[in-house]
Structure formats: structure tokens, C-alpha cells
Amino acid sequence: MHKRISEYVIEGCIRLSGFAVIGFVFLIFLFLLKDSLSLFGIYPVKEFLSGLHWLPISEPPKFGVIPLLLGSLYVTFGAIIICVPLGVASAMFIAEVAPRALKHVLKSLVEILAAIPSVVLGFIGIIWLGPFLKNSFHLTTGMCGLTGSLLLAFMALPTIISISEDALAGVPKSFKEAAYGLGATRWQALWRIILPSASSGIIAGVMLGVGRVIGETMVVMMVTGNSPIIPISILQPLRTLTATIAGEMGETVSGSDHYFALFAVGLVLFVITFVINFLAEIFLRKARR
Amino acid sequence: MSTARGREKAAFIILGFATLLVVLPIILTIVYIIKNGFSAISWGFITQSPRNGMREGGIFPAIVGTIILIIGTMVFSLPLGILSAIYLVEYARDNAFTRLIKLSVVNLSGIPSIVYGLFGFTLFVLFLKLGTSILAGALTLSIMSLPVIITATKEALEAVPYSFREISFSLGATRWQTIRYCVLPYAVPGILTGTVLSLSRAAGETAPILFTVAAFYLPRLPRSVFDQVMALPYHLYVISTQVPNMPAGISFATAFVLIALVFLMNLVSILLRAHYRKKKQW
Amino acid sequence: MVEQAIIKVVNLNSYFGPLQALKNINIEIHRNEILGIIGPANSGKTTFLRALNRLNNLNDTYSQSGEIFFEGQDISGISDSILRKRIGIIFALPQVLPVSIYNNVAYGPKVHGVTNKKTVSEIVEDALKKAYLWDEVKDRLDLPALRLSGGQQQRLCIARTLAIEPEIILYDEPCSGLDPISTAKIEDAMEQLKESYTQILVTNNTKQAARVSERCGFFLMGELVEISETTALFTHPKDQRTDDYVTGRFG
Numbered sequence: 001m002h003k004r005i006s007e008y009v010i011e012g013c014i015r016l017s018g019f020a021v022i023g024f025v026f027l028i029f030l031f032l033l034k035d036s037l038s039l040f041g042i043y044p045v046k047e048f049l050s051g052l053h054w055l056p057i058s059e060p061p062k063f064g065v066i067p068l069l070l071g072s073l074y075v076t077f078g079a080i081i082i083c084v085p086l087g088v089a090s091a092m093f094i095a096e097v098a099p100r101a102l103k104h105v106l107k108s109l110v111e112i113l114a115a116i117p118s119v120v121l122g123f124i125g126i127i128w129l130g131p132f133l134k135n136s137f138h139l140t141t142g143m144c145g146l147t148g149s150l151l152l153a154f155m156a157l158p159t160i161i162s163i164s165e166d167a168l169a170g171v172p173k174s175f176k177e178a179a180y181g182l183g184a185t186r187w188q189a190l191w192r193i194i195l196p197s198a199s200s201g202i203i204a205g206v207m208l209g210v211g212r213v214i215g216e217t218m219v220v221m222m223v224t225g226n227s228p229i230i231p232i233s234i235l236q237p238l239r240t241l242t243a244t245i246a247g248e249m250g251e252t253v254s255g256s257d258h259y260f261a262l263f264a265v266g267l268v269l270f271v272i273t274f275v276i277n278f279l280a281e282i283f284l285r286k287a288r289r
Numbered sequence: 290m291s292t293a294r295g296r297e298k299a300a301f302i303i304l305g306f307a308t309l310l311v312v313l314p315i316i317l318t319i320v321y322i323i324k325n326g327f328s329a330i331s332w333g334f335i336t337q338s339p340r341n342g343m344r345e346g347g348i349f350p351a352i353v354g355t356i357i358l359i360i361g362t363m364v365f366s367l368p369l370g371i372l373s374a375i376y377l378v379e380y381a382r383d384n385a386f387t388r389l390i391k392l393s394v395v396n397l398s399g400i401p402s403i404v405y406g407l408f409g410f411t412l413f414v415l416f417l418k419l420g421t422s423i424l425a426g427a428l429t430l431s432i433m434s435l436p437v438i439i440t441a442t443k444e445a446l447e448a449v450p451y452s453f454r455e456i457s458f459s460l461g462a463t464r465w466q467t468i469r470y471c472v473l474p475y476a477v478p479g480i481l482t483g484t485v486l487s488l489s490r491a492a493g494e495t496a497p498i499l500f501t502v503a504a505f506y507l508p509r510l511p512r513s514v515f516d517q518v519m520a521l522p523y524h525l526y527v528i529s530t531q532v533p534n535m536p537a538g539i540s541f542a543t544a545f546v547l548i549a550l551v552f553l554m555n556l557v558s559i560l561l562r563a564h565y566r567k568k569k570q571w
Numbered sequence: 572m573v574e575q576a577i578i579k580v581v582n583l584n585s586y587f588g589p590l591q592a593l594k595n596i597n598i599e600i601h602r603n604e605i606l607g608i609i610g611p612a613n614s615g616k617t618t619f620l621r622a623l624n625r626l627n628n629l630n631d632t633y634s635q636s637g638e639i640f641f642e643g644q645d646i647s648g649i650s651d652s653i654l655r656k657r658i659g660i661i662f663a664l665p666q667v668l669p670v671s672i673y674n675n676v677a678y679g680p681k682v683h684g685v686t687n688k689k690t691v692s693e694i695v696e697d698a699l700k701k702a703y704l705w706d707e708v709k710d711r712l713d714l715p716a717l718r719l720s721g722g723q724q725q726r727l728c729i730a731r732t733l734a735i736e737p738e739i740i741l742y743d744e745p746c747s748g749l750d751p752i753s754t755a756k757i758e759d760a761m762e763q764l765k766e767s768y769t770q771i772l773v774t775n776n777t778k779q780a781a782r783v784s785e786r787c788g789f790f791l792m793g794e795l796v797e798i799s800e801t802t803a804l805f806t807h808p809k810d811q812r813t814d815d816y817v818t819g820r821f822g
Contacts, residue, residue: 007465011380017369018376021393021439024432028400028408035411089307097301098308106312113315115555117493119522120544123529124318127537157311187297208399215401217496218522222530242403242496249407249500254415266407270400277399281392382631452666459626459662460735461655462682470678471668 032267039063039260048264054228054239056248056258063261065268067230071145071238074231075220076213078149079156084206086153087160091202094161095168096190107165114158122222125151130223137235143225145234151219156209163208167201167287168194201287207280211273217242241269319548326545329538335546339506343528344536348543353510354518355492355550358502361427361514362434362491367484369431370438377439378446379468398436402496405433410500422515426502433497434487441483445476478565482558489554493547495522521547577602577739577769578623583637585618585793587630592618594793596637600739605765607784607801608773611821614790616773620741623771624658625651656683659732660741664748665724667731672719673712675727679735694734702730703760722753729760740764742772746779758783777817781805789813 040048043063051064094106129150130142137146171194179189195202225237226247239247245262252259337347373390381387409429419425449472457467495503503523511518525543528535578600585593593615600606608616618627625646627633639646646654656679668675676695685691695712699705704726708714716727725745732740742761746754761770761783774780780787781801788798789810797810808814815821 007463010465014372014376014380017372018381018390020369021373021390021397021435024435025393025396027412028404031408031411031416032404086307086311089304090311093301093304093308097304106308109312109315111555112319112552115489115493115551116318117495117522117547117551119493119495119526120322120548121318123525123540123544124321126529127540128321154314161311185293185297187300188293191300211399215399215403217401217403218526222526242401245403245407246496246499249410263407263411266404270404273399273401273404274396277396278392280399281395453668455626455629455662456666456668456731457678457682458629458651459624459655459660460679460682460731461652462678463652466682470682475669 029270032263032270035260035263036267039257039264042257043261048261052230054244056252056261061257061261063257063264065241065265067228068239068241068244068265069268070230071224071228072214072240072242074234074238075145075148075152075224075240076210078145078234079152079213080206080210082149083153083156083160083209087157087205087209088164088202090157091161091164091168091205092190092195095165096186096194107162110158110161113154114162118155118216118218119222121151121155122219125219125223139235141225141237143223144236145224145231145238148220148224148238148240149234151223152213152216155216155219156213159212160205160209163205164198164202167198167205170201170287171197198287200283204280204283204287207276207283211276211280214276215242215269215273217246221246241265245269322541322544322548325537326541326543329536329542330545334539334542338508343506343524343532344534344539348521348524348546350507350510351519351521351524351543352546352550354520355522355547357423357511357518358426358430358498358520359488359492361423362430363484363488365428365431366434366438366487370435370484370487371442371480373435374439374442374446375468375473378443379464379472394436394439397432398440400433402433402494403499405429405497406499406501408432409497414501420515421500421502421504421517423502423511423518424514426498426518426520427514429497429501430491430494433494434491437487437490438480438483441486442476442480445479445483446472448479449475478561482562482565485554485558485561489551489558492554493522493551495520495526498523521550575599575601577642579640580623581638581640583619583622583635583639585615585622585627585635586633588632592793593622593635596795598788598795598798600769600771601786603765603767603769604786605761605770605772605784607780607787608771608790609775609777609780609787609816610790610796611816612775613792615793616790617743619790620660620743620771620773623739623741624655624660626655626660652683656735657737658739658741659735659737660743661725661728661732661745663744665721665728667716667719667724667727669715669717671713672708672716672727675716676730676734679731683735694736695730698730698733699727701733701760701764702726703756703763704730720753722749722756725749725753725757726760729757733764737768739769739771742770742774744773744775746774746776754779777805789816791816 048063048065050066051062052066053062053064054067055062094103098106125147130147133139133147134142175193175197176189179193220240221243224240224243226239226243227237228239228244231238245265249262252262334347335352336349338350339348340346377390409425413419413425413428414421453471454467457471498520502517503520504517505527507517507519525547528540528543576599580596580598583593583596584591596619610616621627622635623639668678673695676698677691680691680694696705699708704723707723716724719727746757764770772784784801786798787801787804789796791812797804797808797813804813805817808817
């Protein structure tokens, strides 16, 4: 029986769809590049990448990305030192220590956390966490990097926990049994054998968590104070790459330098997260072997 | 060996404590929102429009807008995502090109939501001249949702036993016939579950709709796909940050409704998964 | 004058990536015979079988050289669908689709375009009868096929293959998972089918080959070592390796 024409059409659609994903990645990169280049025709790339001032409305405007980059890095770093130890420790607990029933409950709770929209967490930051930190540490404002870091750490936890937990659970049983056979306690087996075997997967999970944090917009826009100067301490307001785009886009005129500058910031974000995801994928592939 | 046991106990306590530190805030957050938002929830809240600059009235148009966006996202992302996954699992050979596609899926999933917003703005709103519209917003959210749908569909297809395909081919069926009769029907549960999950995420996203569709206040419901809409996440953002003297109860209630919607969809996804696991015949 | 050879294989070499599975196979299959294929594991018997209906091509890494002629026509000129309709196959473990008995058998006709319900049910009944399964299932055709016993499932697979009206039926160690009674039922069916079909039976049970086949071929490490009339192969094999295998010096 020969293939009917309708089958050729369907198979054509299927093949096209397969390529579509590649097309989208390219399209996104292309459109970001296009508008970024419009900026770099007027404003030198070097100034953009190394400038210490982000002053889009001054005369002449300055589009230095360093304050924004540092803002993103500060808040990310703050989040990482909280969520990586907590996340990996929780993953270890869930994977190896918790009894079966508790394990299910804990995993469900982590899934619940993953489902909470970021704008809701930003809301909590404004209405509770910010004022709480302001009063506890006697700050001038609760809208600072610390608030952002705490909330971002909270947000990144499900990613780190579930990928790390998968990695730990994926360690072959034979490794564990070999360790017990030699007289190791559960903790010794966990710390010396299972954790190192799962390290590639855990590193991948951490990297994806970092990617998630760097790319987060709403939380930082709502709680970090939006002050695009180079931050000195995490207790100060700061501005991230993401919040800059989201916050200033509404105020720009389409086709203006400011407008193009925001696309350039978007391009920087795209490249950073591209690299992180690429590396994370390499670690994940390593873990699967 | 008592020191080793002692060390083990201490270590496990630390791990447990860390887990507690993670889990407690989750529970507290949910309780906090429910407690403070529940009192402001009423039938009127859900069915009326906002008044007095959002400070009174309800959030009906935002709920409607979010539902419209969910449907729109499904319309575009579901067919494309499923077909892409079918290509990857059933047609693609193991070569560099296929690896490139898989890498692209991974990259799409890592792109920040605000970058999607920028992309959606420049491609759909400006370049394709769709304007800030449901169409532009739904298309943007669809591209963002693709990786989740593709991955879920891929897993669902790969879970179908290979023997079904072998039987079908050995009887002389074409590749599409095989997929249509011997693979897809058994992958539907997984695809469904993944779709609902992906849509629940799209429902909660703010950044992609900031410049592509969201409106602060619309006096009436949208009449075409070229209209703007209000949306729950954007609404929550605006009333938390840009409306002075906002009664806290309404903000909490809005957050509550948003979380309830997202959790409801997640619950549906979980129930679907459990239901089909019971019905499995092989 | 109808030619005796329904299939002619000429210089067939099969590869899975760099691994060569079949070395220079030359063989003729005679019309309406039951040809036995014996040999130890990994000797290429299954690969040979699946080369006839191009099932090996499902594997990305497969490649082959040489020609296969079906009724004088090079099979590379026949589409996959038609080829596999004319050459059916029964696998080693009973593989049924998770649908009803009726729908399992009806699947073949459906994909080849038979839509008339009455025609389909006639085909299903006919196929189940030829497979010696009709009497056991005629009252419960809607039953999920997975509820049948192993032997019944395998006969269902035979019925399923018969429903597409092939000219040749390939059997790849079909009784390996079955009890002696089910095995006997299948061997009976094969004997009855001889009248209208050509059959090739791959088996690692030499006694079964001796029972059922008229001619028999011995495969070893990808080569067709020897092929002749079954009794002759077992009692006076021409090659020492054949002798070693059938007498059980290795297996």
C-alpha cells in the first residue's frame, strides 16, 4: 500500500516541527542581536560592557552594564550560599534518610514550592519579608539585595533538590551494598560513596538553579529596590539585569538608544544563561553514564 | 564503632534540620496567604470588576484574561510540542542534527522569562504587527512552554513498549500508521499530564506578558484576539507595587486566587497521572 | 512452469555498524516448503530472517549488500508495506497489542485498507481457524488479548499474520517460551499451512527442526554452512561443524 498524500503531509509537518525548536533559539538570538547592534552603532561595545554607570536618562546617556551585572551577581551569590547547602542537604535527607512515607510528603512539598508563581513570592517579599528584615537589622529599607537573595534561594531550591535527589537515587545499589558489606554506616556510605558518585548530577542541578536565579525577574523587580548603582553591601538596594529590562522597557520609546540598550542587556542575559545551561547539560550527560 | 554511630546521628540531624528549614517556610507561606486572603474572597470578588483604582471590587477580568491566555497557549504549544516530540522519538536518526535539536530544547528551557518577553515584543508585537494582544501574549507563552511539553511527550512516547511498534511494522503498517494506532493512544496520559503542568506554569508567568498583552485596567472584556487582557500575575504585581493605599486583604486575596488556580491545575495533572497509572494494561 | 524457488538470496552480507552478522549468504527458498534454520545463538539466524522482510532496517545501524529476489523481483523495488504484507513474521515471545483478540487480528487488514466490517470479520474468523484458535476464543473475541495464555497468544500472533494474507511466513523461535502442548498445536498448524504458504522456521531446538521441516539449513557465526534435506542433514552431514552441532558437541 502506498502512502497516501495525507500521510506525506502529516510527516512533513512532523519533520518541520522537529526543526522548529532550533529555529526558535536562532530567532531569539537573532532578534536580540539585531536590536543590540543598533545600539552598538552609536554606543561603543566596550563602553557598554565595561561602563560603571547605568544612566539612561542623563544627557548624554550612559549605558554601562557593570552595575546591573554586579547587581545580578551579588543577589545570585547571596542566594547560592543559602540554597546550595540547604538544597543538597535536603536532597540527601530525602533520598537516603527519610522513611518512605515522609519521603513522599517531602517531595510533594517541594513540588508545591516549585509551583508557586514568582510574582507571589515577590508579593510576600514586599508585604512581609522586606519589613521584617528592615526591622530586624535596622535597615533604611527592606527592599534590598538580601531580601532578594532569600527569596531567590527559596525559588531555586526545588530545582536543586529534585535534580540532586534524582542524582543520589540514581547511584547504583551495588555501590551502597559494597559499602555496607565493608562495615560502613549509612552516613559513611552516603558521605563517602553516594555523594561523590552523584556529584555530576548535583553540580548540574546547582548550575540550573543558578541559571534560574540569574534569569528571575519578578522577585528582584519587586523587592530589590531597583537602584542601578554598583552595590557595596547586600543590605543595599540594587538592580539586576532582568529587572532593568522589565522596569525600564515601559518608559522607552521604540527605536531609541535606551530601547536598544535594553535589548543589549537582554543579549547579555541570553548569553549568560546559554552558557550555564550548556555546561549544566554536559554535567547531566556525564551523570547519566 | 560508637563514634561512627554518633557521627551518623549528628549528621542525620543536621540534614533533617536543613530539610526542616526548607519545608517549614513552604508550609508557612501557603498558610500565610490562605489565612490573610481567605477573608477577602467572596463570590463578588471573583465575579466583579475592580473599582476605585483596584482598591475595591473584584478581579473577574484578570481571571478571565488568565484563562484566555492559558487556552491560547495550549492552542499553539500543544500541536507544535507534540509533533516535535514525535519527530525526536519516532523519526530522528542518531546524528549531530538530532543532538542539536535536543540541545535547543534544553536551551529554550533555560532562557529567562524576561528575554522571552523582549523577544515576544519585538517579533509578535512589532515585527508581525500583532500589537499588544492576546495573540502576541499567547504566542510568547507558547514558545516558553514548548520545552516542557516536548520533554513530557518524549517521555510518554518512549515509555510505550517497543514491541508495539515492531508488531505494527512487521504487519506492513507505515510509520505514521504505527504512531497513530500503536504508540500515540498509549502516550496520551503522559502527554496530558505534561500539558496541564506546562499550562499551570504559563498561568503564573508575569514577565512574558508584561509587554505583549497585559493591561493595567480594561473597562470591558476582550472581544477579539487582538485585544489586550488583564491577567492575574500582572494584576498582583501592579497592585503590590504601583497602587498606593492598597487594602492588603485584596492583595492577599488576589495572590490566593492565583495560587489556587495554579495548584488546581497541578492537582488535575497529578490526578490524571494516578488515574492512568491504574488503567495501564501492559 | 512455476519456478520452484520463491525466494533467492544472492551474496547477502549484513552489518550492524562495523559488526558483520551475515557473511555471503546464498540460498534458495522453495515454494510451499517448511525450511528449518538451525544453529547456535548469535549465528545470524534471526538477522537472516529479518533481512527477508527488511525488519532489520528498523535498526539505525543496519546495512547490507547483496540481493534478495522474491518471485524473481528484486525486493529493493518493493515498498516496505507491501513486502511485509507478503512476508509475515512470528516473533519468539508472544507479542500482542493491548487490545481485544478481535482487534489484534483485525489490525493487519485495517492498515492495508480493508474497511468493510463484514469482510474484516470474515478475515478474522478465517485466520483464527487456520491458527487453531477459533474454537477457544470464538465466544469472547472482545476479551483483552493479554488475558490469553502464552500458547494461545502465540497462536493469536499466527492468526494476526495470516490475516494479512502473506505468501511466506517466517517463524523466529516461536515455541521457545511455550509448553509442549502449545508447541505441538503450533507445529500442527504449520503442517496444515504448508498447503498454501511457504514457511521458514528458525529454531534452536534441533528435534523440532527434525520433526517439522523438509529441508534444513545450518548457520554458524554468520555463515550458511550447509543446507540439505532434513534427514540427510542430521544423519549424514557433509560438514564437520554441522556434525558437531547436531550431535551436541557444542550448542
